[in-house]
Amino acid sequence: MSPLTSEMSSEVAVKPLPRRGRIWVILLLGLGLSALGYTIVEMSTQEPGDPVVHVAGIEDAQRLFGGVPQEGDRLGSDDAPVTIQVFNDIQCDDCRDDFLETIPQLTERYARPGDAKLLWRHYSNSVNPEQLGFYGAEAAADQGYAWQYIYLFFRSQDEAERVGIDDEYLASIAGGTEELDIEEWNADLEENGQKGGPIEQRLESYEKLGRDLEIRTGQGMVITGPNGTVTLQEGPSLAEVETAIAEVE
Numbered sequence: 001m002s003p004l005t006s007e008m009s010s011e012v013a014v015k016p017l018p019r020r021g022r023i024w025v026i027l028l029l030g031l032g033l034s035a036l037g038y039t040i041v042e043m044s045t046q047e048p049g050d051p052v053v054h055v056a057g058i059e060d061a062q063r064l065f066g067g068v069p070q071e072g073d074r075l076g077s078d079d080a081p082v083t084i085q086v087f088n089d090i091q092c093d094d095c096r097d098d099f100l101e102t103i104p105q106l107t108e109r110y111a112r113p114g115d116a117k118l119l120w121r122h123y124s125n126s127v128n129p130e131q132l133g134f135y136g137a138e139a140a141a142d143q144g145y146a147w148q149y150i151y152l153f154f155r156s157q158d159e160a161e162r163v164g165i166d167d168e169y170l171a172s173i174a175g176g177t178e179e180l181d182i183e184e185w186n187a188d189l190e191e192n193g194q195k196g197g198p199i200e201q202r203l204e205s206y207e208k209l210g211r212d213l214e215i216r217t218g219q220g221m222v223i224t225g226p227n228g229t230v231t232l233q234e235g236p237s238l239a240e241v242e243t244a245i246a247e248v249e
Helices: 003-014 019-045 058-065 093-100 103-111 132-141 146-155 157-163 167-176 182-192 198-212 238-248
Strands: 082-088 116-122 220-225 228-232
Touching (some): 082 103, 103 238, 116 132, 132 167, 146 167, 157 167, 167 182, 182 198
Antiparallel strands (some): 220 228
């Protein structure tokens, strides 16, 4: 390279940018730093992947249902004078509050002292009448822990949305159901949860019963006692349920 060329190159390298050019460079650098800072903040605030299912309400379930007679779909004494059939869908987001705002209180006030018994009826609010979660609950019902399982399923719906409902999720809910024999639960699902098996037949009978009674979406209840029957639709409040109980008992 000739001295002249070298001198020209040196001049090009140190030649200051026009004022407008300097402004654009500063703006672009500022935007780049802002974007980098935002990315760092986002990365620092994101929670790491967590494949573990966190089952909510385990202690509450034991406190609420422990000591109350259970068999199959029944909660409470078989001799109770009032029967409350509860039609609901444990995989329905909108049905969660209906359940949690009524069933715990009804259990304490009526099922535990023997004044009423609750009968669970799986009733789908979706196009699929036999949803996967129903099978896990029915296998728990075969051991007398249906209501604990159902309660935990409703309490853990946020986890279901996060990780999805599959066999592992059902097993996590079963694992949170205290005193449930997991090996027996798994064997029950394998033996009786097949297409056309006993569990599916029970689910079909619940669905047919709900249709025959014209139960609509949301939690429905059919309350029967010595003085008649009252049907409550679309998520009745606790006060409405207690009024119906007083009418039929």
